[in-house]
Structure formats: structure tokens, C-alpha cells
Amino acid sequence: MRRRTLGGTYLFPVPTMTDLQPEKPASRYSMSAEPTVFLVDDDPGILEMLMTSCREMGLMAVSFTSGRAFLASVKPEDPGCLVLDYRMPDMTGLDILEELEKAGITLPVIFISGEAELSTAISAFRLGSLDFLEKPFKLSQFSEVVKKAIEKDTVARSNQASLSTVQALVGSLTPREKEVMALVVDGCANKEIAAQLGVSPKTVEVHRANVMRKMKAKSLAELVKMSVTLKSE
Numbered sequence: 001m002r003r004r005t006l007g008g009t010y011l012f013p014v015p016t017m018t019d020l021q022p023e024k025p026a027s028r029y030s031m032s033a034e035p036t037v038f039l040v041d042d043d044p045g046i047l048e049m050l051m052t053s054c055r056e057m058g059l060m061a062v063s064f065t066s067g068r069a070f071l072a073s074v075k076p077e078d079p080g081c082l083v084l085d086y087r088m089p090d091m092t093g094l095d096i097l098e099e100l101e102k103a104g105i106t107l108p109v110i111f112i113s114g115e116a117e118l119s120t121a122i123s124a125f126r127l128g129s130l131d132f133l134e135k136p137f138k139l140s141q142f143s144e145v146v147k148k149a150i151e152k153d154t155v156a157r158s159n160q161a162s163l164s165t166v167q168a169l170v171g172s173l174t175p176r177e178k179e180v181m182a183l184v185v186d187g188c189a190n191k192e193i194a195a196q197l198g199v200s201p202k203t204v205e206v207h208r209a210n211v212m213r214k215m216k217a218k219s220l221a222e223l224v225k226m227s228v229t230l231k232s233e
Contacts, residue, residue: 036080067091081149086113
């Protein structure tokens with residue numbers, strides 16, 4: 001049966017019997033390292049349209065008709081973004097955002113709602129919502145905000161990975177080597193460091209060489225960049 005749409009490019013189809021089929025259990029879905037668009041809406045017809053749009057963008061997507069089913073499946077390490085309906089029978093979108101925060105899940109969130117009130121949007125943004133789409137919206141709008149959310153998550157995870165790597169390297173330094181590193185990245189010469197720490201310049205040279213080796217820094221500029229990464233935490 002062919003689907004009719006309202007306004008040509010708008011998202012809202014007239015449901016068919018196919019639309020009303022129950023979703024597959026979330027347990028059948030296998031999470032992966034590939035960015036995934038998580039779709040949560042209690043309307044199967046909307047979910048099908050959004051799933052189709054994601055496939056056309058070349059993105060992996062998985063749908064849930066309840067907030068609880070989504071929360072039972074998602075993990076902090078799952079990359080991607082969340083497209084979340086504000087009003088659902090079991091949990092509101094804000095309830096779900098609060099649960100994600102408690103679980104340490106930092107997926108960028110796109111709220112969708114047919115009843116977009118200013119207070120609702122403000123609450124959503126305060127809890128980390130990236131964008132807010134009011135129904136009905138166009139597929140082009142949906143595609144744009146999803147791409148932006150995926151890019152944001154990719155950059156954030158890359159930065160976190162870099163931070164974790166630098167933290168692990170710093171963890172291999174002795175307390176004295178950490179002191180030397182801090183002074184080196186501040187631009188202090190070996191003689192200045194020696195005077196401040198009460199050791200000989202030769203000892204500073206040894207510690208400095210150890211810092212460069214353990215931090216796997218090929219230059220002072222690279223060591224400074226690592227220090228900046230730590231301070232941006």
C-alpha cells in the first residue's frame with residue numbers, strides 16, 4: 001500500500017497496517033562502534049519514516065517505542081545521537097534525559113514534539129538537548145540536525161580518547177618528573193628548574209629526558225599540547 005504524506009516533504013504519514021506492527025525486541029539489536037541514531041517515539045509510523053531517512057543518509061539507526069526500552073539497551077560507550085519524542089506514555093523526554101545523565105551517557109539529544117512550549121524547550125536545553133524540532137518538520141531539517149549531532153559526538157569522543165591517553169602517560173611519571181614537566185611547559189630553562197627544585201641542572205636534564213620519553217613527546221611543542229589537553233579537562 002502506498003503511503004500518503006502531508007505537505008509532500010513533511011514527516012507525518014497516514015499510518016498503515018505495516019506501521020502498526022510491534023517493534024522487534026531491543027535485545028535483537030547489537031550495538032557497535034559505528035555511530036548510531038537512536039530513535040525513541042511511541043508512534044511506529046514516525047519511527048519508520050525517521051529510520052528511512054537515516055538509511056538514506058547512510059547512517060545506522062535503531063528505534064524504540066518506549067523510553068524504558070531505550071534506557072535498557074543504550075550504554076555510555078555507544079556513539080551517535082538520540083532523537084527523542086518529548087511526550088510518551090511511559091516516560092517524558094525530560095525524564096529520559098535525567099536518567100541518561102545519571103548513567104553518564106552523553107549522547108547529543110534532538111528533541112521532537114508536537115507541543116513545543118518555550119518552557120519545555122528551555123528545560124531540554126538545560127539538560128543538554130542539542131536541538132528542538134517542532135512537529136511537523138521537514139526531512140531536510142531532520143537530516144541537518146542529525147548530521148550536526150553525529151559530528152558533535154564524534155569530536156567529543158575523539159577529544160575524550162586523547163585526554164584518556166595523555167592521562168595514562170602522565171600516570172607513568174614520578175612525582176618529581178611531574179614537577180619538571182610542569183615547569184618545562186611553563187617555559188622554564190633547566191637552570192631555573194634546578195634552582196626551584198633544589199637539584200643540579202644535570203639532574204633536571206635526566207628528569208626532562210625521562211618526561212619526553214614516557215610522554216612519547218617528540219618535541220617541546222608536543223609536550224605543551226599534551227599539557228593543554230590536560231588543562232582542558
